[in-house]
Amino acid sequence: MIPYGHQFIDKDDINSVVRALKSDWLTQGPKILEFEKALADYCGAKYAVAVSSGTAALHLAYLALGIKKGDEVIIPANTFAATANMAIACGAKPVFCDIRMDSYNIDESKIAKLITKKTKAIVPVHFAGQPANMDVIWRLARKYKLKVIEDAAHALGAKYGRRRIGNGDSALVTFSFHPVKAITMGEGGAIMTNQKEYYERLIKLRSHGISKNKQGSNSMGLLGFNYRLTDIQAALGLSQLKKLNNFIAKRRRIAGWYCRQLRNIPQLILPGKIGNAESAWHLFVIRAKFAKDRALLKDFLKAKGIGTQIHYPPVYLHPYYQRHGYARVNCKNAQIYGDTCLSIPIYSSLSRAQVSCISSHIKSYFNQ
Ligand SMILES: *Cc1c(COP(=O)(O)O)cnc(C)c1O
Numbered sequence: 001m002i003p004y005g006h007q008f009i010d011k012d013d014i015n016s017v018v019r020a021l022k023s024d025w026l027t028q029g030p031k032i033l034e035f036e037k038a039l040a041d042y043c044g045a046k047y048a049v050a051v052s053s054g055t056a057a058l059h060l061a062y063l064a065l066g067i068k069k070g071d072e073v074i075i076p077a078n079t080f081a082a083t084a085n086m087a088i089a090c091g092a093k094p095v096f097c098d099i100r101m102d103s104y105n106i107d108e109s110k111i112a113k114l115i116t117k118k119t120k121a122i123v124p125v126h127f128a129g130q131p132a133n134m135d136v137i138w139r140l141a142r143k144y145k146l147k148v149i150e151d152a153a154h155a156l157g158a159k160y161g162r163r164r165i166g167n168g169d170s171a172l173v174t175f176s177f178h179p180v181k182a183i184t185m186g187e188g189g190a191i192m193t194n195q196k197e198y199y200e201r202l203i204k205l206r207s208h209g210i211s212k213n214k215q216g217s218n219s220m221g222l223l224g225f226n227y228r229l230t231d232i233q234a235a236l237g238l239s240q241l242k243k244l245n246n247f248i249a250k251r252r253r254i255a256g257w258y259c260r261q262l263r264n265i266p267q268l269i270l271p272g273k274i275g276n277a278e279s280a281w282h283l284f285v286i287r288a289k290f291a292k293d294r295a296l297l298k299d300f301l302k303a304k305g306i307g308t309q310i311h312y313p314p315v316y317l318h319p320y321y322q323r324h325g326y327a328r329v330n331c332k333n334a335q336i337y338g339d340t341c342l343s344i345p346i347y348s349s350l351s352r353a354q355v356s357c358i359s360s361h362i363k364s365y366f367n368q
Contacts, residue, residue: 002354003307005180005283006347008247013239020235031234036190038241043166045173045192047199050234051206054153054176056227057189058086061149061172062121064191064201067092071120076106076132077314077334079125083151084315092120096316098331103127103274104285104341107333108136112144121147126155126165128271128311128343129182129251129280134160138169147171153189154282156182157248161276166192177233180347182247182280183240185233250348251281254355258284258344261359265366267293269340283311284346286362291339293366298342300365306358307345313338 020031032050040048051057067073069091075084077096084094095114100107106124122141124132134150141148148169152158153176155165166173175181177188193199201222204211209224229237259270269287273279288294298308314334316326344358 001305001307002345002350002358003347004309004343004345006349007179007184008243008348009184010243012242013236016235016239017232020232023231025231027228027230027232029231031231031238032229035229035234035237035241038238039166039175039190040192042241042244043164043173043192045167046194047192047196049191049193049199049202049206050229050237051189051191051227052229053187053227054174054178054181054189055082055086056206056225057174057176057191058082058149058151059089059225060202060205060227061174061191062086062090062092063205064198065121065147065149065171067120070118072116072118073121073123074106074111074114074119075123075315076125076127077316077329077331078104078127078312078337079151079315080153080312081315081318083123083125084321087123093118094315095119096314096326096329096331096334098333099127099337101333101337102272103130103132104337105130105132106137108133108140111137111140115140115144115146119144119146121149121171123149123151125151125153126158126280127283128285129154129158129282130271130274131155131158131160131165131277131279133275134168134170149174153178153181155280157244158280159278165280167194171195172198177237177240180282182282183237183244185229185237185240188229188233188237247348248280251346252279254346254350255279255281255284257352257355258286258346258359261356262286262362265363265368267366268362281346283343285311285341285343287337287340288342289340294340294342297362297365301344301358301361304361306361309343310338310341311343 209222
């Protein structure tokens with residue numbers, strides 16, 4: 001079975017994990033800071049805070065901004081549930097915004113009319129690694145005095161203009177290091193910021209809200225968690241980070257192969273280059289012009305040993321959301337998109353022969 005996504009682990013990765021295991025520090029040691037420095041340098045950001053998952057990163061990002069009960073946050077309907085779930089975990093209400101049909105990102109032209117007195121933040125998601133239209137989102141945020149958190153779980157290594165994602169005008173940017181993401185540590189995440197105040201708050205929240213007071217004893221000033229990353233994971237992250245640009249280049253090449261091989265299928269819509277952004281190609285999403293083809297093509301490819309995935313049905317259609325006040329939400333584009341999208345395999349070690357094989361199966365489904 002060819003999966004839709006897969007990690008790449010080599011000897012260097014294994015050796016660095018083994019060295020961490022043999023060191024004095026399994027957690028709360030020097031590797032964490034080393035990884036945070038390397039990640040901040042890579043993105044061009046001032047600070048990085050490494051945490052135990054992308055979901056933990058989102059939870060702490062909302063808390064660091066003081067998002068609480070009664071607040072609203074604007075989130076694209078097309079994302080992984082965690083983006084909205086963690087706002088709910090803080091007592092806030094996610095308000096879903098429809099998406100654009102070229103990038104499948106939040107439709108920035110539809111944000112303003114969702115803003116109310118309760119709105120505190122806009123949370124764009126750089127879907128599939130394609131950066132959202134941040135200039136417009138930052139302008140809206142300044143105009144309405146809102147904070148921006150970028151859920152960049154798909155977009156480590158992507159560029160927006162000349163800057164890397166992770167270094168922009170947003171208050172906070174979150175990453176995930178789950179095995180299907182650009183680099184992995186098994187589980188892991190990070191929050192990027194250019195503001196010291198947020199950085200200091202995040203460091204405390206990550207570890208029970210406890211810090212050393214002036215007398216040198218431990219003092220708990222905030223309600224925090226244990227969202228720490230281990231040194232074992234950080235060692236893996238450091239060695240993965242060295243390969244990141246190579247990973248992205250390979251993903252870009254694979255996307256190019258697919259585009260060439262699949263471009264003459266009239267029943268398919270392929271992703272393209274949008275604006276002055278460079279995608280990290282976390283996903284390669286094809287769209288069937290007819291919803292019935294999506295379901296049949298998914299089964300057809302499965303029978304040939306090719307794994308695919310649906311990213312994502314609109315978040316508010318999950319049963320939990322339907323039961324909690326979202327039954328009447330209707331983001332038209334996100335629904336059409338959710339019924340017709342299919343993520344086909346893309347990851348750094350996928351070979352040209354495999355891409356050709358997957359493409360010819362797709363062509364044969366459409367009788368080409
Ligand atoms: C993967 C992902 C997350 C969550 O990251 P985990 O590390 O799995 O907790 C959040 N948002 C998006 C868009 C993701 O793809």
